[in-house]
Amino acid sequence: MNSFITTDELLLIAPEISMVILATLVIILDLVIKNKSILNFVASFGLLVPIALSFNLLDGTSQFAFAGALRVDYFGVFFKIITLFATLITILISEKYSKKFDDYQGEYYALILISASGMMLLASSVEFITIYIALELSALPLAALITFIRIRSSAESGIKFMVLSALSSAILLYGMVLVYGFTGTTYIEDLSQIINRSLINSELTFGGGALLLGVILITCGFAFKISSAPFHMWAPDVYEGAPTPITAFLSVASKAAGFAVILRIVYSSFSNEQIGMDWSVLIATLSAISMTLGNLIAIQQTNIKRLFAYSTIAQAGYIMVGLAALSSLDGGQDNAGPAGILFYLFGYLLTNFAAFTVITLVSINTNSDSISSYSGLLKRSRLLTLIMTISMISLIGLPPSVGFMAKIYIFGSAMDTGLQWLAIFGVLNSVVSAFYYLKIVKIMLIDENENSEKIQLTTNMSLAGLSCVFGIVILGIFPGSIIEVAHRAVESII
Amino acid sequence: MISQGIASSLTVEISFWVISISTILSAIAVVQIKDLFRASLFLILTFLGVAGLFILLGAEFLAGIQLMIYVGAISVLIIFAILMTREIEISNQSHYMRILVSMVALGFMLLAISLITSTDWNLIDSRSFPQNQTDEIIATVQNSIPTLSKMLLTEYVLAFEMVGVLLLAAVLGALALVREKK
Amino acid sequence: MTIIHFQFLSAILFSLGLYGVLARRSAVLILMSIELMLNAVNINLIGFVAFRGFGQEIQTFGQVLIIFVITIAAAELALAIAIILRIYRNKNSVNVDEMNILKG
Numbered sequence: 047m048n049s050f051i052t053t054d055e056l057l058l059i060a061p062e063i064s065m066v067i068l069a070t071l072v073i074i075l076d077l078v079i080k081n082k083s084i085l086n087f088v089a090s091f092g093l094l095v096p097i098a099l100s101f102n103l104l105d106g107t108s109q110f111a112f113a114g115a116l117r118v119d120y121f122g123v124f125f126k127i128i129t130l131f132a133t134l135i136t137i138l139i140s141e142k143y144s145k146k147f148d149d150y151q152g153e154y155y156a157l158i159l160i161s162a163s164g165m166m167l168l169a170s171s172v173e174f175i176t177i178y179i180a181l182e183l184s185a186l187p188l189a190a191l192i193t194f195i196r197i198r199s200s201a202e203s204g205i206k207f208m209v210l211s212a213l214s215s216a217i218l219l220y221g222m223v224l225v226y227g228f229t230g231t232t233y234i235e236d237l238s239q240i241i242n243r244s245l246i247n248s249e250l251t252f253g254g255g256a257l258l259l260g261v262i263l264i265t266c267g268f269a270f271k272i273s274s275a276p277f278h279m280w281a282p283d284v285y286e287g288a289p290t291p292i293t294a295f296l297s298v299a300s301k302a303a304g305f306a307v308i309l310r311i312v313y314s315s316f317s318n319e320q321i322g323m324d325w326s327v328l329i330a331t332l333s334a335i336s337m338t339l340g341n342l343i344a345i346q347q348t349n350i351k352r353l354f355a356y357s358t359i360a361q362a363g364y365i366m367v368g369l370a371a372l373s374s375l376d377g378g379q380d381n382a383g384p385a386g387i388l389f390y391l392f393g394y395l396l397t398n399f400a401a402f403t404v405i406t407l408v409s410i411n412t413n414s415d416s417i418s419s420y421s422g423l424l425k426r427s428r429l430l431t432l433i434m435t436i437s438m439i440s441l442i443g444l445p446p447s448v449g450f451m452a453k454i455y456i457f458g459s460a461m462d463t464g465l466q467w468l469a470i471f472g473v474l475n476s477v478v479s480a481f482y483y484l485k486i487v488k489i490m491l492i493d494e495n496e497n498s499e500k501i502q503l504t505t506n507m508s509l510a511g512l513s514c515v516f517g518i519v520i521l522g523i524f525p526g527s528i529i530e531v532a533h534r535a536v537e538s539i540i
Numbered sequence: 541m542i543s544q545g546i547a548s549s550l551t552v553e554i555s556f557w558v559i560s561i562s563t564i565l566s567a568i569a570v571v572q573i574k575d576l577f578r579a580s581l582f583l584i585l586t587f588l589g590v591a592g593l594f595i596l597l598g599a600e601f602l603a604g605i606q607l608m609i610y611v612g613a614i615s616v617l618i619i620f621a622i623l624m625t626r627e628i629e630i631s632n633q634s635h636y637m638r639i640l641v642s643m644v645a646l647g648f649m650l651l652a653i654s655l656i657t658s659t660d661w662n663l664i665d666s667r668s669f670p671q672n673q674t675d676e677i678i679a680t681v682q683n684s685i686p687t688l689s690k691m692l693l694t695e696y697v698l699a700f701e702m703v704g705v706l707l708l709a710a711v712l713g714a715l716a717l718v719r720e721k722k
Numbered sequence: 723m724t725i726i727h728f729q730f731l732s733a734i735l736f737s738l739g740l741y742g743v744l745a746r747r748s749a750v751l752i753l754m755s756i757e758l759m760l761n762a763v764n765i766n767l768i769g770f771v772a773f774r775g776f777g778q779e780i781q782t783f784g785q786v787l788i789i790f791v792i793t794i795a796a797a798e799l800a801l802a803i804a805i806i807l808r809i810y811r812n813k814n815s816v817n818v819d820e821m822n823i824l825k826g
Contacts, residue, residue: 111698115695115698157716175699187713201805219760223766230776257659259651556727563735564734583754593765613796617803717801
């Protein structure tokens with residue numbers, strides 16, 4: 047590989063490049079213009095360029111770029127589009143909120159865009175160095191963004207996130223280096239071949255300890271990123287202190303990016319045929335612990351952001367059901383598990399952002415994140431109550447919402463692969479979760495509040511909220527197209 | 541696996557043991573000393589030890605980078621932070637979870653060491669490596685600054701550019717956080 | 723001086739760093755422990771590069787990774803210290819345990 051960068055390669059990473067260019071543009075505009083509200087407009091409309099470029103890549107071919115470091119395929123582009131939508135909605139709902147950052151709005155939007163570009167690269171990287179750097183590229187700006195509000199709790203959330211993300215990266219890195227040292231490669235596709243060829247005659251499980259240790263450490267590192275048990279404890283504190291739109295971004299986009307890498311690694315290197323180990327028990331246990339822990343603690347919360355942090359831990363547990371189905375030995379025939387993960391993540395994107403549109407608006411209006419400030423929301427804004435109610439229905443997993451379809455699909459995949467107990471566990475957990483989700487609905491609809499001042503929605507806010515709700519309902523009734531897309535995406539990485 | 545070449549000489553062997561033991565001792569000091577400022581000085585000693593190991597293995601370029609960035613920049617940053625936050629006297633009290641935590645760390649160390657010892661390092665033989673060029677074990681890093689720089693700008697050009705964007709983001713974030721008002 | 727020695731050295735340093743991160747309360751000391759862990763990774767890498775008998779391309783990979791790790795560590799630390807300064811401006815202490823606005 048003696049050439050620097052070819053035009054073809056540039057086209058393959060055009061979405062990421064345009065994100066970085068957009069970020070630079072926003073900073074430059076921030077320097078020259080006085081009216082900062084233009085920044086939101088530029089950032090959100092500018093995002094249409096990377097979105098269009100990503101859809102342009104969605105032609106079903108898989109291409110390698112940069113000496114095999116990136117694999118631009120249907121799967122990667124699917125996650126890019128999820129990240130881009132998440133970024134777009136984050137920017138839309140930041141419109142009023144970002145007034146809090148007065149002089150630093152330009153930096154705020156630029157950092158969101160840079161972090162998103164890291165997540166997009168993460169979705170298509172297939173080589174350890176690139177994965178590590180993309181992970182840092184997405185996490186570092188997030189740490190700064192979490193600290194953006196000039197109050198103490200925000201800064202504490204920031205340092206907590208920073209320390210834990212640095213710790214998890216160090217653990218991940220140690221694992222990656224051990225794998226590199228043992229196998230002599232960092233490309234996750236070569237890895238499977240080398241492991242296959244060399245371990246076939248070995249008496250030692252996994253060919254000895256170093257590789258096993260490496261894989262365990264890599265798993266721990268990623269478990270941090272998707273906030274799954276037992277590495278979930280950072281989520282509530284960080285979510286509570288962060289600016290509300292960033293909490294939403296964190297809970298959806300960075301989780302999706304984490305799952306993208308995990309799926310790639312599990313599929314190409316550590317799938318069960320290659321290692322001959324049944325991972326599903328381990329993953330299923332972690333998944334069950336995640337959902338139970340998340341749901342049980344969420345019930346006691348009085349702060350809506352903390353509640354959503356625990357809810358997001360529980361949701362990570364549901365998504366991991368798909369991972370368990372994938373790694374079970376008799377599974378993986380029709381890819382229902384991984385396709386379910388993709389479908390679930392897409393549904394979760396819509397659902398969580400619908401809820402966070404409301405949370406952002408309420409927190410601007412009442413200056414509080416406590417659940418009691420939602421009382422009497424029906425009188426203050428019918429639209430917000432509608433958005434929040436539909437989002438709660440989808441989070442519980444009741445019809446006719448995308449959450450219902452996604453849960454059916456992902457639990458169904460577990461049933462097919464002999465993990466019936468996990469599916470039943472998931473359904474029971476959904477019932478428990480209904481308790482605290484419906485409590486919010488009850489507070490909104492029934493409880494009285496002396497403050498009955500109407501909440502005004504801006505165009506951006508209502509656009510974000512309504513399009514999410516529209517998506518939730520439409521995909522809840524006609525999920526066929528997105529399931530088909532998810533299957534195509536999964537097939538592209540096999 | 542007895543190494544050959546320069547590694548076999550006694551001086552190298554002795555300096556390896558001296559450097560590694562002093563590195564470990566200063567690392568223990570970093571995590572044990574109560575005084576922040578002294579701990580940071582021992583951290584510099586650890587960095588120097590790692591640089592010494594790089595030199596010992598013939599990776600002078602990396603040793604240079606280690607000296608410039610870790611000893612030169614990162615240590616200064618840390619000392620700067622200690623001075624700015626004036627926390628030297630406060631120092632850290634003993635933690636009630638110390639024993640539990642040290643058990644966790646010790647457990648990890650024993651696990652790692654036992655797993656590494658049980659590894660059959662010859663299992664994946666050099667024939668399975670792509671672009672294999674060596675038949676024997678060499679105990680030094682090949683002098684490869686030209687290769688290094690070439691690969692940094694060809695095969696790893698994407699990573700290189702990403703690190704550039706990462707540094708931009710770090711500068712942006714740090715500035716936005718630390719400046720009071722524009 | 724063999725590959726095993728470097729592995730041991732790296733594992734010991736890494737565990738010391740892990741201990742520091744978990745046991746220390748001062749934010750600056752925690753960051754210093756993370757630097758220890760990253761240095762452990764670098765020792766590990768240079769050990770593999772020197773002793774595993776990799777071809778030149780794969781050897782170079784390890785060195786490239788060391789450069790990237792050092793660079794990213796610097797960026798990470800700079801940002802972390804910016805955040806610590808921010809906390810310090812709000813209240814004159816940077817001990818993690820004293821951050822009692824948020825629960826542990």
